Amino acid sequence: MITRVIGLETEYGLAYDAGSTRPQTTEEVARRLFAPVVEWGRSTNVFLLNGSRLYLDVGSHPEVATAECVDPLELLEQDRAGVLTLARLVSTAEDSLRSEGLEGKIHLFRNNVDSAGNSFGCHENYLIPRRLEYRRLTEQLLPFLVTRQLLSGAGHVAKTEDGPRLVLSQRAEHMWEGVSASSTRSRPMINTRDEPHADAERFRRLHVIVGDTNMAEGSTLLKTVSTSLVLSLLETARVMPSWAIANPVKALRDISRDATGSTLVTLADGRTVTALQIQEYFLEAASAHAAAEGIAEGLVAEVLGLWRLTLDAWAGGDLDAVKGTLDFAAKRELLTRYAERQDLALDDPRVARLELAYHDVAPGAGLRESLEARGLLRRFTDPARVEAAQDTPPSGTRAQLRSRFLAAARGAGVEHQVDWLHLKLTQDPGRTVLLPDPFATSDAAAESLIDELLG
Ligand SMILES: Nc1ncnc2c1ncn2[C@@H]1O[C@H](COP(=O)(O)OP(=O)(O)OP(=O)(O)O)[C@@H](O)[C@H]1O
Ligand SMILES: [Mg+2]
Incomplete structure (x- = not known):
């Protein structure tokens, strides 16, 4: 197997088709899309239980950056889990619109150009010595x-x-x-x-x-x-x-x-x-x-x-x-x-x-799943594993520790922050754990912090 850490960042294009109801700007739709995220994470820039980063990038582009993966198939699962997470946010946002009498449809594109000619990306990250x-x-x-x-x-x-x-x-x-x-x-x-x-x-x-x-x-x-x-x-x-x-x-x-x-x-x-x-x-x-x-x-x-x-x-x-x-x-x-x-x-x-x-990957809008179902596009991932990957980190990397820390801190109701390198308790910055090795799936300082949170 290849032993290299790989992560994929995907920016999505957002569009709103208002139908016959009141139009919404892309900014308004983006804000509504991220409302549940802001509610639990108090930010439009959060890390999820699978170790990935979900955020709202400039220009109202939702982005998912997968956790660090060493198995390319797990990378596919994580990437696709990101789609599911965003698709669920689209459904919630549409419900919220509907509760205000707005019957429009939100579209979420995995592509690289919008109608105004702007380009947004899919960045690949490869660990090298x-x-x-x-x-x-x-x-x-x-x-x-x-x-x-x-x-x-x-x-x-x-x-x-x-x-x-x-x-x-x-x-x-x-x-x-x-x-x-x-x-x-x-x-x-x-x-x-x-x-x-x-x-x-x-x-x-x-x-x-x-x-x-x-x-x-x-x-x-x-x-x-x-x-x-x-x-x-x-x-x-x-x-x-x-x-x-x-x-x-x-x-x-x-x-x-x-x-x-x-x-x-x-x-x-x-x-x-x-x-x-x-x-x-x-x-x-x-x-x-x-x-x-x-x-x-x-x-x-x-x-x-x-x-x-x-x-x-x-x-x-x-x-x-x-x-x-x-x-x-x-x-x-x-x-x-x-x-x-x-x-x-x-x-x-x-x-x-x-x-x-x-x-388009908005629920009920895109073609990928029907092409796959009709045997016209080969699917490599197992849907059940993708579903699970929404809150399960990939194996073989520090994403495992990030995930366990996030679960423990949330469970304990303790304020915390993480990024690719750090696990932090907001009130106790002296205890910040640094994870400099992307391949580390265990770490003494991280384990003791997690154990404490689990009480
Ligand atoms: N050491 C590493 N080697 C390779 N990939 C890594 C490493 N550490 C993190 N990654 C991956 O790099 C990506 C970083 O995503 P992020 O969106 O935070 O990118 P960035 O380039 O740091 O920031 P931004 O997009 O805000 O400019 C993630 O997919 C993550 O899994
Ligand atoms: Mg990024």
């Missing part, structure tokens, strides 16, 4: 990330000079730099802000912000596991061929707009290769690395197989083999079939509505 040459690592990772949209692009109907077309990535048009420390102004693919949320002597947290938010669990799985494997490869590989791209932002957009895999990419050394060639290299190297490390089994083997299948599908110009597993292929099938059947242009508002429905 501090001792690595960080610059080399990020430079070598970038060509993989630029071409990774072939695996995990969410697809998007974009307006281009040649009319509407289905591009690979929602996020590609909104990235402005390869690697930098600023997250909003210049929006880099890798954000280098150094906030390890861990012992800074031993660890770094790699913050990847170029990825699309995915609906298909297969896309999230392929995205996170392939990236983690490539990181392991880069952590150990001493010499490897350079795939440094001359202009990463341009390449990101070219590959997205072209959506064939055969897009030409100019490398820094002047060579020209295709996006697929770069991916082929990383797949081969990651497979060899996994085999050499003895981890090419179970879920890793499955993901390597899916990665292979995906690149073969692109190479053959036929995505049928992955249309039941990955977002771009699933969405292309859905949207183009619908447009053909109804004889609509891709930029018809009805196609736009269908695209939004693909990303």
